[in-house]
Amino acid sequence: xxxxxxxxxxxxxxxxxxxxxxxxxxxxxxxxxxxxxxxxxxxxxxxxxxxxxxxxxxxxxxxxxxxxxxxxxxxxxxxxxxxxxxxxxxxxxxxxxxxxxxxxxxxxxxxxxxxxxxxxxxxxxxxxxxxxxxxxxxxxxxxxxxxxxxxxxxxxxxxxxxxxxxxxxxxxxxxxxxxxxxxxxxxxxxxxxxxxxxxxxxxxxxxxxxxxxxxxxxxxxxxxxxxxxxxxxxxxxxxxxxxxxxxxxxxxxxxxxxxxxxxxxxxxxxxxxxxxxxxxxxxxxxxxxxxxxxxxxxxxxxxxxxxxxxxxxxxxxxxxxxxxxxxxxxxxxxxxxxxxxxxxxxxxxxxxxxxxxxxxxxxxxxxxxxxxxxxxxxxxxxxxxxxxxxxxxxxxxxxxxxxxxxxxxxxxxxxxxxxxxxxxxxxxxxxxxxxxxxxxxxxxxxxxxxxxxxxxxxxxxxxxxxxxxxxxxxxxxxxxxxxxxxxxxxxxxxxxxxxxxxxxxxxxxxxxxxxxx
Amino acid sequence: xxxxxxxxxxxxxxxxxxxxxxxxxxxxxxxxxxxxxxxxxxxxxxxxxxxxxxxxxxxxxxxxxxxxxxxxxxxxxxxxxxxxxxxxxxxxxxxxxxxxxxxxxxxxxxxxxxxxxxxxxxxxxxxxxxxxxxxxxxxxxxxxxxxxxxxxxxxxxxxxxxxxxxxxxxxxxxxxxxxxxxxxxxxxxxxxxxxxxxxxxxxxxxxxxxxxxxxxxxxxxxxxxxxxxxxxxxxxxxxxxxxxxxxxxxxxxxxxxxxxxxxxxxxxxxxxxxxxxxxxxxxxxxxxxxxxxxxxxxxxxxxxxxxxxxxxxxxxxxxxxxxxxxxxxxxxxx
Numbered sequence: 001x002x003x004x005x006x007x008x009x010x011x012x013x014x015x016x017x018x019x020x021x022x023x024x025x026x027x028x029x030x031x032x033x034x035x036x037x038x039x040x041x042x043x044x045x046x047x048x049x050x051x052x053x054x055x056x057x058x059x060x061x062x063x064x065x066x067x068x069x070x071x072x073x074x075x076x077x078x079x080x081x082x083x084x085x086x087x088x089x090x091x092x093x094x095x096x097x098x099x100x101x102x103x104x105x106x107x108x109x110x111x112x113x114x115x116x117x118x119x120x121x122x123x124x125x126x127x128x129x130x131x132x133x134x135x136x137x138x139x140x141x142x143x144x145x146x147x148x149x150x151x152x153x154x155x156x157x158x159x160x161x162x163x164x165x166x167x168x169x170x171x172x173x174x175x176x177x178x179x180x181x182x183x184x185x186x187x188x189x190x191x192x193x194x195x196x197x198x199x200x201x202x203x204x205x206x207x208x209x210x211x212x213x214x215x216x217x218x219x220x221x222x223x224x225x226x227x228x229x230x231x232x233x234x235x236x237x238x239x240x241x242x243x244x245x246x247x248x249x250x251x252x253x254x255x256x257x258x259x260x261x262x263x264x265x266x267x268x269x270x271x272x273x274x275x276x277x278x279x280x281x282x283x284x285x286x287x288x289x290x291x292x293x294x295x296x297x298x299x300x301x302x303x304x305x306x307x308x309x310x311x312x313x314x315x316x317x318x319x320x321x322x323x324x325x326x327x328x329x330x331x332x333x334x335x336x337x338x339x340x341x342x343x344x345x346x347x348x349x350x351x352x353x354x355x356x357x358x359x360x361x362x363x364x365x366x367x368x369x370x371x372x373x374x375x376x377x378x379x380x381x382x383x384x385x386x387x388x389x390x391x392x393x394x395x396x397x398x399x400x401x402x403x404x405x406x407x408x409x410x411x412x413x414x415x416x417x418x419x420x421x422x423x424x425x426x427x428x429x430x431x432x433x434x435x436x437x438x439x440x441x442x443x444x445x446x447x448x449x450x451x452x453x454x455x456x457x458x459x460x461x462x463x464x465x466x467x468x469x470x471x472x473x474x475x476x477x478x479x480x481x482x483x484x485x486x487x488x489x490x491x492x493x494x495x496x497x498x499x500x501x502x503x504x505x506x507x508x509x510x511x512x513x514x515x516x517x
Numbered sequence: 518x519x520x521x522x523x524x525x526x527x528x529x530x531x532x533x534x535x536x537x538x539x540x541x542x543x544x545x546x547x548x549x550x551x552x553x554x555x556x557x558x559x560x561x562x563x564x565x566x567x568x569x570x571x572x573x574x575x576x577x578x579x580x581x582x583x584x585x586x587x588x589x590x591x592x593x594x595x596x597x598x599x600x601x602x603x604x605x606x607x608x609x610x611x612x613x614x615x616x617x618x619x620x621x622x623x624x625x626x627x628x629x630x631x632x633x634x635x636x637x638x639x640x641x642x643x644x645x646x647x648x649x650x651x652x653x654x655x656x657x658x659x660x661x662x663x664x665x666x667x668x669x670x671x672x673x674x675x676x677x678x679x680x681x682x683x684x685x686x687x688x689x690x691x692x693x694x695x696x697x698x699x700x701x702x703x704x705x706x707x708x709x710x711x712x713x714x715x716x717x718x719x720x721x722x723x724x725x726x727x728x729x730x731x732x733x734x735x736x737x738x739x740x741x742x743x744x745x746x747x748x749x750x751x752x753x754x755x756x757x758x759x760x761x762x763x764x765x766x767x768x769x770x771x772x773x774x775x776x777x778x779x780x781x782x783x784x785x786x787x788x789x790x791x792x793x794x795x796x797x798x799x800x801x802x803x804x805x806x807x808x809x810x811x812x813x814x815x816x817x818x819x820x821x822x823x824x825x826x827x828x829x830x831x832x833x834x835x836x837x838x839x840x841x842x843x844x845x846x847x848x849x850x851x
Contacts, residue, residue, distance in 0.1 A: 094729075103734075
């Protein structure tokens with residue numbers, strides 16, 4: 001039987017990099033096909049070849065049994081292949097009907113028939129997904145999941161045969177991811193063929209009929225996720241045993257660095273007693289609204305707690321602003337890497353030395369030599385993959401950007417590191433390196449507080465884990481003797497787990513900022 | 518699929534919508550209040566003659582602001598990096614000068630008229646090319662063309678007033694239809710035409726998409742340049758039409774048309790506040806034009822110095838810009 005989509009032996013070279021090295025992808029009709037691989041494995045190049053954005057150096061591309069020679073994006077679309085990107089490409093001020101139909105408006109005479117559009121939009125949402133959006137809602141009133149549904153519906157208007165989802169779940173919380181997976185299953189049952197690209201192997205496992213694993217521009221395996229564990233898939237992706245994926249620090253906790261007594265702020269959290277020691281990695285987790293995020297922000301002076309007290313190295317600590325925190329040797333690596341942690345246009349060197357320019361200055365002028373030495377040292381030490389210290393950070397992969405964000409604080413030798421979702425959106429290989437780095441920070445005598453919703457990650461890298469629930473610390477666990485189920489039970493309160501919950505907690509509620517460059 | 522039904526819940530949190538709603542209601546309320554205060558204090562404020570007068574006097578500013586509205590829609594309503602046409606007022610000055618000199622040299626009425634329109638559209642095309650081909654931010658591109666156009670006007674007029682008279686200007690200036698002055702009809706006609714084009718045609722909807730989210734428009738297969746370019750052409754045409762109204766109002770070309778720029782920008786961004794979607798739009802711009810018109814008129818009737826109007830305008834611009842910045846921030850964090 002001919003497959004719905006068949007990419008065969010594709011090669012693509014960019015300068016010195018062989019991005020695709022004979023990769024093949026075969027998607028059968030009516031199936032969901034997962035595509036996984038580390039960053040740099042060739043996923044995005046492969047998708048761009050499929051979309052007609054890049055032209056492959058060699059290889060063939062057949063859609064629905066038709067072979068296409070170096071197709072344009074329009075030809076690919078005409079064959080029924082449509083793409084759902086990570087960003088929701090919908091103007092915020094548009095109504096649901098307008099967002100759905102702009103570019104192919106329903107008209108009456110020369111004018112747009114708004115009522116017909118809204119009616120038709122409501123009908124389509126009902127027919128495809130059994131959904132009803134609030135009447136008169138604008139795109140800006142919808143949450144990310146609803147926008148995603150709208151984006152999918154927009155693609156469905158073109159009667160696609162194959163839908164390609166490119167990291168669709170990145171900015172969704174757990175509940176929304178479940179809904180997305182439900183919708184994709186529904187599309188499959190309606191006969192569509194689907195390519196699903198994601199970093200989250202649990203989603204892949206829950207959704208896909210087949211998975212193609214890419215590594216170094218080749219398809220190293222096609223597996224059935226029903227019979228292959230996520231650990232096996234991960235091992236195929238990185239070609240090393242993932243048993244050492246979580247390099248736990250060997251550091252032995254020393255005297256306390258930070259101590260909180262009955263800390264409280266508004267309704268966000270209250271009565272927090274916490275202690276983190278030298279050489280300790282302390283995990284912190286909780287569901288959306290548990291207050292964990294707010295607590296972390298308070299520790300960096302981003303919001304000021306009203307009750308209780310903080311002590312740093314035994315001295316009372318009052319943080320009114322992040323500048324106070326930095327002065328006291330506290331470092332924060334925030335979650336929104338691009339907007340808060342690195343300056344994308346500045347070079348690696350400038351980013352690394354940004355937080356500690358004082359130590360690179362002589363007579364008020366910057367000492368380029370010292371800056372270069374320090375950044376080269378950190379680039380080597382952290383194995384940051386960059387063409388050099390002068391490369392703009394935006395050219396680096398997500399994992400390497402994260403390393404730069406960490407390096408920035410390393411050059412200051414902080415005593416307390418606050419890491420907010422340090423591994424979100426980066427590939428497994430880079431994750432392991434970040435974990436190693438965290439372990440090293442602890443071994444060098446710093447205290448590390450990691451906020452994460454990835455429970456296996458927390459269990460793997462922490463000494464202790466604190467779970468927050470409704471603004472309180474609901475439990476403290478020794479990472480060596482706990483498991484994801486236990487933590488999840490504690491985080492959801494009552495110890496009961498909602499059905500279908502996995503080891504991935506929706507700790508953050510964020511939305512992709514409209515990408516308008 | 519009952520699990521999906523939770524998706525259908527209203528996602529809006531009340532706090533999220535408070536600011537826009539407050540602004541919209543608030544600005545309408547302020548509009549009403551101003552009318553009320555003037556109605557009670559200023560003599561003849563509510564007389565049909567006065568109201569018609571305000572419409573007529575607002576025609577020039579209003580039509581220019583319609584042009585700017587189109588550009589802001591197509592370029593996005595970010596105050597600094599979005600769409601902007603600073604050359605509109607200067608373009609009006611040039612067009613009025615062109616019409617006056619052509620008319621004085623004895624050109625046929627239709628020749629003078631069409632060459633004036635062509636002049637306005639040409640300046641618009643120049644702006645469009647500067648923005649699209651050179652990739653300049655509209656703020657800078659049109660700042661440059663504003664100076665260029667103002668210079669051309671000086672060359673043409675030697676910085677003097679060119680008085681002129683024609684049947685067209687006379688009927689614009691003194692004509693009445695159904696008891697309403699001709700200039701008011703021009704304002705309403707341009708408003709109606711552009712409302713149909715911008716708010717109700719596919720072109721308009723796509724122009725919004727292009728301005729607000731270029732990536733989305735590109736993904737929808739829309740040719741961005743075509744839409745942005747047309748918005749500058751429309752602005753240029755608006756400048757030419759406004760120039761005719763101005764020539765009618767002042768019986769010829771005048772100097773110092775550039776001073777209208779600030780009012781035009783104020784009106785356009787004030788118009789944003791009148792819409793539920795918080796986007797630049799033609800009816801909102803019309804409302805804002807009239808608000809400013811009534812304000813000036815009321816001040817005149819009460820014998821308050823017109824210098825105060827400048828102050829009020831400045832405050833309005835500050836408020837509106839601060840407001841849109843606040844909304845943009847909210848959207849970014851939402």
